[in-house]
Amino acid sequence: MDIPGSHGIVTLQSSTSQLASPKDKAVRSAQDSRLDWWSIAAITPAIIVLLGFLFLFFYGVFQSLTDLKFGRPLVHFIGLNNYAALIKTGDFWNSVRATLVYAGSAVLAEAVFGLALAKLFATDVFLARVMRPVILLPLVLPPMSVALMWTTMMDPQNGIMNYLLSLAGIRRFAWISDPNTAMFSLVLIDVWTYTPFFALIIFAGLQGINEEIKEAARVNGAKGWATFLHIELPLIAPYILIAAVFRLIESLNQFDIIFGTTQGGPGNSTSVLSVRAYITAFQNLAFGRGAALMVVNWMIVLIGTFALVKLWRFVRQRVS
Secondary structure, eight states, rough: EEEEETTEEEEOOOOHHHOOHHHHHHHHHHHHHHHHHHHHHHHHHHHHHHHHHHHHHHHHHHHHTOOOTTTOSSSOOOOOHHHHHTTTTTHHHHHHHHHHHHHHHHHHHHHHHHHHHHHHTTTTOOOHHHHGTTTTHHSSSSSHHHHHHHHHHTTTTHHHHHHHHHHEEEEEEEGGSSSTTTTHHHHHHHHHHHHHHHHHHHHHHHTSOHHHHHHHHHHTTTEEEHHHHIIIIIHHHHHHHHHHHHHHHHHHTOOOHHHHTTTTTTTTTOOOHHHHHHHHIIIOHHHHHHHHHHHHHHHHHHHHHHHHHHHHHEEEEEEE
């Protein structure tokens, strides 16, 4: 405040920090220090785990630059020779193609079917009420159990899948026993297993849409499909893309379902990079070459994820 005086105006400023005694300041400083230590202690486990993952990753990259092989006493640094040898083989490019086909087909199909299920759950029909409690069942099953279950169901001779097709008058299907149909069969298993993940995320997005927006569209004469295409779909597009990011990462790294059903066969028709890396490292015992395959797989995952995240940001800005 300003107080007039004989020598002018004296400005008095007071603050809590100035009024506090040195003893209070010392106590407060000690309390702040304790809080900082508690914060550091709380995040220490996460930091240790992160450093552990980083160490394993960079160690794997280092292995890919060596001729590490089981039973060989000396390991030599050979630079990019493993990568140069890989790109010269047809099996490597076949694995890259199989990985991209599997992941792209699975994610696209799951997005479409997940959207359909989410729209179904948003209604009050009897089928929606029946499916809601059991929709999570495929997600909670171990992937290897899913692989073994579907292997039995897809048996060309005694499997229930061909029996159901025969009831509809459709001839027997080779499923995972034929190189021409094995990839389709694996994508079908992946779609059955992970479509509920898409459905739940998209359903959450549908629930977040303001009913006033849809009501305004109906008042202006928009029909059901027009409301969905021009109102709902643009608003839930970020949800679809963020679900696609997670599923793309998992699909490009998928191992359990593929190895548990076909082990990369018949032939090399389903030999994705993760399966080929396992066979190279743990069956052929060429750990350096197997590590190189996993690094290539990681680079594909990084590029695909980065592209989808950029698309998600663009769509989110448009929606906002």
